[in-house]
Amino acid sequence: MITTKLYNRYQTVIPSEIRKKISVDPDSIVEWTINEKGKVELEFRKRLTEKDIIGLIKQELPYNSVEIKKRSGRGLDWE
Numbered sequence: 001m002i003t004t005k006l007y008n009r010y011q012t013v014i015p016s017e018i019r020k021k022i023s024v025d026p027d028s029i030v031e032w033t034i035n036e037k038g039k040v041e042l043e044f045r046k047r048l049t050e051k052d053i054i055g056l057i058k059q060e061l062p063y064n065s066v067e068i069k070k071r072s073g074r075g076l077d078w079e
Contacts, residue, residue, distance in 0.1 A: 002015045002017065002018065022044055024044045025046075027046070027047045028044050028045065028046060028047065029044070029045050029046070029047055030042055030043070030044055031043040031044075031045065050068065050069055050072055054068070
């Protein structure tokens with residue numbers, strides 16, 4: 001069993017042995033759930049970037065990847 005300390009702002013460190021085994025990085029998302037038996041479960045997933053998203057959607061209309069990146073960085077909605 002590996003243990004870690006919970007710090008004053010409720011932060012902790014994922015031990016290196018675990019990080020290496022499940023290959024998480026600083027941009028990984030941690031999803032917390034409590035199962036039906038009351039046990040805490042964690043899921044780690046990778047954060048999607050625009051590089052991951054571009055090419056997933058087939059679109060009939062012309063688009064400009066530079067404009068998509070600019071808009072996503074500014075948090076603008078698509079109309």
